[in-house]
Amino acid sequence: MSDNKEKTEVQQQSAILSLNDDFALIRAFNDGNESAFRTLVNRHKEKVRNLIYVTIGNADAVDDISQEVFIQVYRKLKFFRFESQFTTWLYTITVNKCRDHIRKIKLRSFFSPLSHEDDTQHPAEHHKPDFDIQEIVQAKIALLPTKLRIPLVLRDFEGLSYQEISETLGTEVGTVKSRIFRARETLKKMLQPLQKELL
Amino acid sequence: MKQFNEKDFEQLSAYLDGELSASDKQKMEERLQQSPSLREKLHELAETKNQVGSLKGLQYDPYFETRLFEKISRKHDNLATLLLSRKPVIALTTFTIVILVVFRFNPGFIDNILEANKKSAAEFYAANLKPLFYATSLTNDDILNFAFNQVLPINKENHQVLSFGSGHSGEDILEVKDVVNTKTETNVDAFMHKFGIDAGKKPDVTRILQKYSDKIASAVLVKQNGVAVSSALWDCHQQLRRELLGFVSENSKSGVAISVRNELANIPAPKEPAELGEVFYYLSPDTFFTSQLPVNRNQIKQEIAEYKSQINEQGAKAAKTWQKVNLELRKLGKLNMALNSGYSIEFNTDSNVCRVIIPSETMPQKSRHKVDFAAKRIDSVFSTFKDFNPNMAIFGNGRQVDVDLQLHKNGNQLYYGNGNERLVGSNPQSYYRQYSAPERDGNTSQQGSGSRKIYQMEVLDSLNKIMRIYLHDSLQGPTPSNLSKGLDDFKHEMEQFRAEIERLRKEIKAEQQKKAKTQDTKNPVEI
Incomplete structure (x- = not known):
């Protein structure tokens, strides 16, 4: 009951907020209105959290990373130049934080025993009897190279256009198109042996 | 069947995403109608796309903002803490940069710290240092012996003397010696007799010697278990020698007066101690160091004046002496072992002598007066007159x-x-x-x-x-x-x-x- 009530409140808030655009909130915050930032966070936090979750494939670190994202936004918002959408800027920060995290994990796993790496990095590799399709797909996405993984998630999970992805990652649209195709191809091959379960 | 390349599939993927232009979209649809394999490929891509798109997000977190704003306020309050706690590398880098800058613009940084510590140690050891009078009385014969033989009594009861000199390379040499007796080898009467000076001139000789007694007493400071020798002692010694030579050259009836006069004409006046600054050599069973001791000169003057007035009233024997200097050579021998560990000062002890050789590079520049030309010439003249040693x-x-x-x-x-x-x-x-x-x-x-x-x-x-x-x-x-x-x-x-x-x-x-x-x-x- 309480969950449903919360969701309803969120939907109501989103409906109200949709009347205001992000730029107005940023200006209000820069003029000293701290609550504008709170609204901005409320508006985008779930997208950011989920983007991080799907990108890094690990729920444990989502909270820390997403908070780091919004702390950086808080500190840098006065430098925002209103030349692109706020979400593009927000996703850029999020993606960079995800990249930093992935880099740290790789570095850590380099110095960790292999058995540990198997346990923590590829949980879906173990064919548990009561496996979850979502977990398997997410685990395979996590195995994709970062440069393929991020455009794929931004496109298929977040629903960004090629142009928005291009602006977020600072790459050409053609490159985005190519990487998204290659990501899908690679993921399809990874999921091939599990097609029966997935169907 | 037409073969498709990767570019075609990229286009197909973009078609799936609705990212093709209208013309490309139309072309792609025509090709899809003609090619079952392309349609198959589109189906596969769509499946994969759906699998990713159907991933569930995380559960709604109602406390996210609470935690976030708490963190923000904490970090906002103390950014430095954030940097130091979360970014140790930044802290280390900053520290390294600061150290580099400090050493770039203040190369003597460490030396200054060491000097500061040395000063505080020096202050500790300088406490309660008294003029030499407080340990022993200085007779005219003692002062004459100081001029001729570079020896001063520091404890007449224990027959202990302080000897000083300069080495060939400009090093200073200090010795604490246990001697058979501290009775002077030289006395005023013998001096006057040997140099052919009228007995009537004795008060003049005494006056010269007395004039230096205060200087000597303030250049050798003592406490019960330590002695601090000022670099001014070397200056004082040279000045006394020069004044005695001058007196001999003017008052001697023997031929030696001519020789002395000729020598003195070639010797420039020694530098005044005031120009040169003062450094102390402090020696005790605990330590040996060279430093500018924080000595209160006015107080020492006052103490000397008090001592003199006491002598005038009660005589030298009755004059109150403060505390006897008690430097045990056996204990100084242990100091020798301690100093040998990396200390540049040479330290030799024997059963009856403890010798400290202080290299010239160890001494501060301003105390380098001891080997100037005038000093060397005066020493040279005196070494000639050693033959007149009356006993x-x-x-x-x-x-x-x-x-x-x-x-x-x-x-x-x-x-x-x-x-x-x-x-x-x-x-x-x-x-x-x-x-x-x-x-x-x-x-x-x-x-x-x-x-x-x-x-x-x-x-x-x-x-x-x-x-x-x-x-x-x-x-x-x-x-x-x-x-x-x-x-x-x-x-x-x-x-x-x-x-x-x-x-x-x-x-x-x-x-x-x-x-x-x-x-x-x-x-x-x-x-």
């Missing part, structure tokens, strides 16, 4: 005889010695009786039944030096006309003296040959 000990027949090395003239006789003991004279037999027969080459030898050490060589060396001074050095400079006759007379006397020595040598040789013949007769060689 040259001559050992003979197992006893010590203090022999006056002044030349005397008694009627037609000329002798070298005092009224009681003549080393060389017109009656060689008495000389033999006392000291046995000297070897011609002057080496120590054994003669007759007893073991006798003969120091003829030393005596003759001294004679030769004296003659050199009178007959050579004195004639180098301009000779006052009223002295020329006296010098001629003296030269004549010295020639007579030489002839006398030569005659003695012949007699000695004849005596030896005679003895040898007698022994040959008594002990015939067996065939």
Whole structure:
């Protein structure tokens, strides 16, 4: 009951907020209105959290990373130049934080025993009897190279256009198109042996 | 069937995403109608896309903002804490940069810290340091001995003295010695007698010596278990020597005055200690260091004045002394071991002496005055006059005889010695009786039944030096006309003296040959 009530409140808030655009909130915050930032966070936090979750494939670190994202936004918002959408800027920060995290994990796993790496990095590799399709797909996405993984998630999970992805990652649209195709191809091959379960 | 390449599939993927232009979209749809395999491929891509798109997000987190804003306010309050706690590398980098900058613009940073620590240690050791008077009384003879032999008493009861000097490379040398007795080898009367100064001038000599007693007492500071020697002591010593030489050159009736005067004319005035700064050498069983001790000069002046007034009222013997300096050489020997660990100062101890050699590079630049030209010349002149040391000990027949090395003239006789003991004279037999027969080459030898050490060589060396001074050095400079006759007379006397020595040598040789013949007769060689 309480969950449903919360969701309803969120939907109501989103409906109200949709009347205001992000730029107005940023200006209000820069003029000293701290609550504008709170609204901005409320508006985008779930997208950011989920983007991080799907990108890094690990729920444990989502909270820390997403908070780091919004702390950086808080500190840098006065430098925002209103030349692109706020979400593009927000996703850029999020993606960079995800990249930093992935880099740290790789570095850590380099110095960790292999058995540990198997346990923590590829949980879906173990064919548990009561496996979850979502977990398997997410685990395979996590195995994709970062440069393929991020455009794929931004496109298929977040629903960004090629142009928005291009602006977020600072790459050409053609490159985005190519990487998204290659990501899908690679993921399809990874999921091939599990097609029966997935169907 | 037409083969498709990767570019075609990329286009197909973009078609799936609705990212193709209208014309490309139309073309792609035409190709899809014609190619089942392309449709198959589109189906596969769509499946994968759906699998990703159907991923569930995380559960709604109602406390996300609470945690976030708490974090923001905490970090906002103290950004430095954030940087230090979360970014140790930043902290380390900042520290390294600061250190680099500090060393770039202040290379003596570490030295300054060490110096500061040294200063605080110096303050500790400088506490309760008193003038030398507080440990021992300084007589005129002590001061004269200080000028001639560079020795000062620091504990007369325990017969301990402080000796100081300079090495050839400019190093300072300090010694604490346990001696047989601290009785001075030199005294004022002997000094005046040897240099031919009228007895009536004694108050003038005393005045000079007294003038330096305060300076010496304030340059050697003492406490019960430590002594601090100021670099001013070296300056004080040179000044005293120069003043004594000046006095001799003006007041001596003997030919030595001319020599001294000539020497002094070539010596520039020594630098004033005030120009040079002051450094102390502190020695105790705990430590040895060189530092500018925080000494209260006004207080020391006052303490010296109090001591002097006490002497005037009660006399030197009754004057209250503070505490005796008690430096045990055995304990200083342990310090030697401690100092040897990486300390550049050389430290030697023996059963009766503790010697500290302080290299010139260890001393601060401003205390480098001790080896200046004037100081060296004055030392050189004094080393010449060492031969006038009035109490040259001559050992003979197992006893010590203090022999006056002044030349005397008694009627037609000329002798070298005092009224009681003549080393060389017109009656060689008495000389033999006392000291046995000297070897011609002057080496120590054994003669007759007893073991006798003969120091003829030393005596003759001294004679030769004296003659050199009178007959050579004195004639180098301009000779006052009223002295020329006296010098001629003296030269004549010295020639007579030489002839006398030569005659003695012949007699000695004849005596030896005679003895040898007698022994040959008594002990015939067996065939």
